[in-house]
Amino acid sequence: MIRFLLKGLIRDRSRSLSPVLIVAAGAFLCVFLYGWIKGAMDDLISSTARFDTGHVKIMTRAYNNLSDQMPNDLALLGVGKLMDDLRASEKGITWMPRIRFGGLLDIPDEKGETREQAPVAGLAVDLLGPDSPEPEILNLKNALVRGKLFQKAGDILISEAFAHRLGVKIGETATLIGSTMNGGLAMHNFTVAGTVRFGIAALDRGAVIADIEDVRFALDMADGAGEIVGYSKEMHYDNNAMTALTKQFNKRFEQDKDEFAPIMLSLVDQYGLREYLDLANTFGAIIVTIFVMAMSIVLWNSGLMNGLRRYGEIGVRLALGEPKGTIYRRMILESIITGFIGSLLGTLAGLAITYYLQYVGIDFGNLMQKSTILMSNVIRTRVTGWSYVIGFIPGLGASVIGTMFAGIGIYRRQTSQLFKELEA
Amino acid sequence: MILVKTRNLLKCYPMGLRKLTALKDINLEFQRGEFCGLIGPSGSGKTTLLNIIGSLDVPSQGSVTVLDKKIEELSHVEAARLRRNHIGFIFQTYNLLLLYTAYENVEFPLLLIEMPEAKRKKKVMDALDWLGIADKADSRPAQLSGGESQRVAVARAIVKLPQLVLADEPTANLDAENSFNILEMMVKLNREINTTFIFATHDEKVIRYLRRKIHLVDGQVVKDEIVNQERGNPCRH
Ligand SMILES: Nc1ncnc2c1ncn2[C@@H]1O[C@H](COP(=O)(O)OP(=O)(O)OP(=O)(O)O)[C@@H](O)[C@H]1O
Ligand SMILES: [Mg+2]
Numbered sequence: 099m100i101r102f103l104l105k106g107l108i109r110d111r112s113r114s115l116s117p118v119l120i121v122a123a124g125a126f127l128c129v130f131l132y133g134w135i136k137g138a139m140d141d142l143i144s145s146t147a148r149f150d151t152g153h154v155k156i157m158t159r160a161y162n163n164l165s166d167q168m169p170n171d172l173a174l175l176g177v178g179k180l181m182d183d184l185r186a187s188e189k190g191i192t193w194m195p196r197i198r199f200g201g202l203l204d205i206p207d208e209k210g211e212t213r214e215q216a217p218v219a220g221l222a223v224d225l226l227g228p229d230s231p232e233p234e235i236l237n238l239k240n241a242l243v244r245g246k247l248f249q250k251a252g253d254i255l256i257s258e259a260f261a262h263r264l265g266v267k268i269g270e271t272a273t274l275i276g277s278t279m280n281g282g283l284a285m286h287n288f289t290v291a292g293t294v295r296f297g298i299a300a301l302d303r304g305a306v307i308a309d310i311e312d313v314r315f316a317l318d319m320a321d322g323a324g325e326i327v328g329y330s331k332e333m334h335y336d337n338n339a340m341t342a343l344t345k346q347f348n349k350r351f352e353q354d355k356d357e358f359a360p361i362m363l364s365l366v367d368q369y370g371l372r373e374y375l376d377l378a379n380t381f382g383a384i385i386v387t388i389f390v391m392a393m394s395i396v397l398w399n400s401g402l403m404n405g406l407r408r409y410g411e412i413g414v415r416l417a418l419g420e421p422k423g424t425i426y427r428r429m430i431l432e433s434i435i436t437g438f439i440g441s442l443l444g445t446l447a448g449l450a451i452t453y454y455l456q457y458v459g460i461d462f463g464n465l466m467q468k469s470t471i472l473m474s475n476v477i478r479t480r481v482t483g484w485s486y487v488i489g490f491i492p493g494l495g496a497s498v499i500g501t502m503f504a505g506i507g508i509y510r511r512q513t514s515q516l517f518k519e520l521e522a
Numbered sequence: 523m524i525l526v527k528t529r530n531l532l533k534c535y536p537m538g539l540r541k542l543t544a545l546k547d548i549n550l551e552f553q554r555g556e557f558c559g560l561i562g563p564s565g566s567g568k569t570t571l572l573n574i575i576g577s578l579d580v581p582s583q584g585s586v587t588v589l590d591k592k593i594e595e596l597s598h599v600e601a602a603r604l605r606r607n608h609i610g611f612i613f614q615t616y617n618l619l620l621l622y623t624a625y626e627n628v629e630f631p632l633l634l635i636e637m638p639e640a641k642r643k644k645k646v647m648d649a650l651d652w653l654g655i656a657d658k659a660d661s662r663p664a665q666l667s668g669g670e671s672q673r674v675a676v677a678r679a680i681v682k683l684p685q686l687v688l689a690d691e692p693t694a695n696l697d698a699e700n701s702f703n704i705l706e707m708m709v710k711l712n713r714e715i716n717t718t719f720i721f722a723t724h725d726e727k728v729i730r731y732l733r734r735k736i737h738l739v740d741g742q743v744v745k746d747e748i749v750n751q752e753r754g755n756p757c758r759h
Contacts, residue, residue, distance in 0.1 A: 099633045106621045414617045417578060418631050418678075419606025422598045 107432055113404060114436060120400050121440025121497055122447065124393045125489030129448025131389050132488050133479035135382045137456065140480055142378060143335060143365065145298060148235050149221070151368045152327025153335050154191070154344055156180075160357040161324060168198040170279050170317060170324055174360060177323045188343065190331055192231055195323035197222040197313050201276025201284070203256070203306060205266050214264040218256075220274070220306040222313035226251065235329065236307070238294065244268055245292025248309060253291035255307040261293045268292060274306070278318035286316035334480070337375070340364040390488065394496035401433055401497035405504020412508060426505045433501035434494065441493030448489055455479040525686060525718050526552040526575055530584035533570055533741075544570045545741045548584070552720060554685070557712045558734035559721035567741040568722035569690055575720065576609055576688045577601040589685060606634050610679030614691035616671040618663040624650065624674045625659040631682050649677040653707060669700030676704060680711055690722045701727045 107114050147153055157165065160172040174180065177195050184193045199220040207213040223232040225248045233239065238247055243258040245268035254272065256264075266272060270290050278284045288308065295302055314320055328343075330336060347362040366372035412425055459478040531548035534541040545567045552558065560568040573579040574586055577593050578601075586593040589608055596604065605611075610631075618627050628649055632642045650656045653673040663671055672692060679687050687708075693701035709731060711717050721728055729735065737745035 099636075102622075102626065102630070102633055105626070106619070109621045410617075411619060414619060415630075416602070417576070417605065417611045417617075419602050419604075419609070419634050421602035 103428055103432070107435070112407075113432070117400060117404060117433070117436040117497065118440040118443065121397055121437055121493045122444035124397050125441045125444025125493035126448040127444075128386075128390050128393055128492055129445050129485050129489045130452055130479070132386050133448070133452035133456070133481055133485055135385055136480035136482055136485075137478040139375075139378045139382050140334060141478065143371065143375065144333070145296075146369075146371065147329070147335055147365055148237070149296075149298070149301065151363075151365045151371065152194075152325075153330055153340050154328040154347075154362050154364050155368065156184075156326040156328070156347075156360050156362045157324065158358045159361045162361055162363065168200050168324065170197065170199060170277075170319065170322075171281060172358070173197070173279060173319060173322045173324045174326065175322045175358075177326065178321050180360065181326065184326070184328070188328070191328040191343070192331060193326055193328050194224060194230075194232060194235070195310060195326050197310055197317070197319065197322075197324045199274075199276055199313060199317060199324075201274050203264070204273040204275055205264050206271060206273060214266070216260070216264060216304060218260070218274070218304050218306045220308055220313070222308045222310040224311075225253075225307075225309040226311065231329075235333075237296075238307075241294040241296050243293045243295050245290070248291060251309060251312055252287070252289050253309070254288040254312075255292050255294045256290055257302045257305045258293040258295045259302050260304045260306075261290070266290055274308075274316060276317065278316075279322060280318060282318065284317050286312065288312070335365055337364070337366060341366075386488070390491050393492040397437075397492045397496040398500035398503075401437075401500025402504045404433070405429060405501050406507070409507065409511075416508075422508050426508055429505050430498060430501055433498045437494040437497040438490075440497075441490045444493055445486065445489040449481060449485060452479040452481050452485060456481055523554040524551050525554045525556075525589060526550070526720075527587045528571075528575075528581075528584065529586075531571075531574070531581050531586055532583035533567070533574065533579075534582045543741055545574075545581075547742060550736065550743065550746070552718065554718055555712065555716040556734060557709065557719045557732060558736065559723050559728060559732040560736050560738055561724060561729060561732075562738035563724065566738040568738055570741075571738070572688050572690050572720065572722045575686075576611060577604050606631070607682075608685045610682070610684040610687040612672075612675050612679045612687065612689035612692045614694045616663070616668075616675045616695075618671055618674055618678075620663050623660050623662055624655060624666065624670075624677075627663070627674055628677045628681050631678060635682060645681055646677075649681040650674075653677045654703075668695050669697070669703065672696055672700065672704055673707075676707065680717065683715060684717065686718045686720070688720050688722075691725065692721070693723070693725050693728055698727060701725070705731050 156174070158172050158174055161169055161174070164172065181193055181195065184191070199222065201218060201220070202215055203218040204212050205214040223236065224230040225232055233247065238255070248255070256266070256272070268290055272288050272290055274284070274286045274288060276284045294307070310323070314322060330339070341364055344362045344364045344367070351359045351361070366375055408429075415425055416422065456479050528548045528550045531545055532543070533545040534543050548571065560571060562568055570579065574581055574593060575588060577588065577596060581594050588604065591600070591604055593601070619630065622630070625646055628646045629642060632645060637645070647656065647659075650659055653676060655670055655673050655677070658666060658670055658674070663674070666674065672695070676692075693704060696704065705728060708719055712719055721732065723729060733749050735745070735747050735749065736743055
């Protein structure tokens with residue numbers, strides 16, 4: 099009997115092929131939209147993560163308490179050893195030391211007298227290390243406006259707007275005036291190698307990017323770093339993993355009462371990003387829910403129409419003595435089969451393209467103005483556990499429910515009535 | 523042996539605020555092996571009565587007994603069992619399952635009674651043979667002529683050898699030739715295995731074959747006549 103029914107299902111394209119395709123399309127759209135929104139949410143936090151918070155960040159407790167003042171006198175020391183430890187124990191994470199520094203940038207004239215001077219916010223990262231990931235993390239290549247990226251010690255990049263204000267040209271000297279780790283006066287000459295624009299107001303106003311070794315030297319911070327940032331290898335912030343990592347790390351120093359003991363913060367522990375992320379998640383969930391519901395209505399409807407269309411056939415089967423309950427169950431079984439196959443196909447297609455865009459992304463960099471460079475010139479999607487199931491909600495759930503509703507008509511109507519509809 | 527019996531059968535349909543009486547005061551008995559018909563103008567209640575006898579519908583009042591089962595008391599499941607095991611239907615519009623071949627259409631009632639495959643196969647082929655359409659076994663309804671379709675429908679109705687066959691205007695869409703063929707086969711079946719036939723019809727071609735004519739007008743029986751066997755046995759002109 100089942101074979102008999104399957105035969106009918108396969109022969110009737112409008113009952114097999116088209117529902118499968120409709121369901122697949124619906125499921126595909128849900129999976130893809132979900133991945134897109136997830137990806138977009140990642141993007142929102144990614145520049146913060148890249149320029150500041152890392153996925154996790156290690157500082158001294160004291161530094162953490164005053165971190166907005168960039169208190170380099172409270173910076174981590176013995177960074178080399180700490181880095182070695184971290185790299186050995188947390189292989190999945192890329193660890194990078196960084197120093198934030200403030201001070202004045204002084205542009206001398208040919209006599210060595212001050213021509214222009216302005217306060218700067220500096221970020222020192224490993225730029226000259228042989229395979230340092232920092233240039234990529236900071237997206238320097240795309241941000242470069244004039245000049246060249248780093249080539250040698252003593253080079254700096256400064257933001258384009260800032261360079262304009264100071265009237266400094268590529269290749270000119272700029273002197274950083276600041277304070278050393280021990281509170282002494284620090285003066286160091288740099289060469290302006292290039293200018294950059296990130297499209298992030300805070301950075302573009304007055305940022306200097308320098309190599310960490312130069313800054314260590316300038317600020318007398320040998321083997322020191324204000325912070326060590328860690329990134330997962332795929333550059334995706336996974337809150338659960340990072341929270342776990344943070345807990346585990348901090349546990350090691352729990353007993354240590356030293357204010358210079360290291361403390362690890364995850365991305366969401368910084369700047370109230372937890373609330374921000376929660377909000378973004380909520381909005382994302384709302385958008386996806388609305389879409390899934392809309393898709394569900396479409397698929398429910400097609401399930402419903404499919405059921406209604408068959409009242410005639412059902413009338414015949416009833417007349418031949420097939421019980422209503424049996425027919426109803428078989429109709430639902432059919433829609434489960436088509437719904438499942440459709441959802442499966444749609445989900446697979448959705449996952450394929452979502453995965454593809456997660457790793458490859460679509461680069462709109464060439465089409466966009468440089469000013470938005472860091473925000474979303476590359477559209478990336480993201481696959482999560484939900485990606486695997488979300489397509490089944492409208493695909494399987496809604497189309498089966500649609501069929502169930504359509505099938506209720508079988509019970510509500512007199513058998514002879516079903517029959518009249520058939521004869522009409 | 524009485525196969526079907528109706529007692530004070532009344533059937534009403536709601537029509538807005540009023541009620542439409544489709545059948546009224548129907549008191550009929552049908553014996554096993556009868557070859558009879560409900561005759562009457564359009565709207566006289568023929569289909570309604572046939573549907574109630576076939577347990578596709580229920581009486582509004584009164585009682586209908588079919589094979590010792592009271593139709594008005596049957597559950598969905600029991601009614602389905604009655605139809606499945608004992609009743610064959612033939613319709614004006616054939617009502618074949620369009621997705622299935624002639625063979626599969628005839629096989630369907632046997633699948634419902636869970637007949638084993640080997641036996642099923644033989645029965646289906648016998649029925650198709652008997653109706654002279656064995657060569658059309660693999661054709662779908664869309665590929666069959668009206669006469670062939672109705673023969674498949676007849677084969678489907680009789681393949682399980684039901685006690686009762688209900689035929690609602692079986693020849694309305696057929697020409698004289700095909701009507702004649704179909705009716706001859708039904709007569710033969712009736713004679714050979716004593717299957718009871720109840721028709722609903724206003725087709726003269728059918729009426730000539732009937733051995734009992736029940737005339738309905740406005741939902742009531744106005745005449746119930748037994749036709750003399752000798753005189754009533756028709757022949758083709
Ligand atoms: N489901 C229904 N709802 C309302 N009225 C109905 C319904 N079914 C039948 N009727 C009415 O009941 C009466 C009898 O209908 P029925 O179909 O039994 O007639 P019939 O004798 O078979 O006619 P025909 O020869 O045209 O097939 C008609 O007046 C018809 O309009
Ligand atoms: Mg009728």
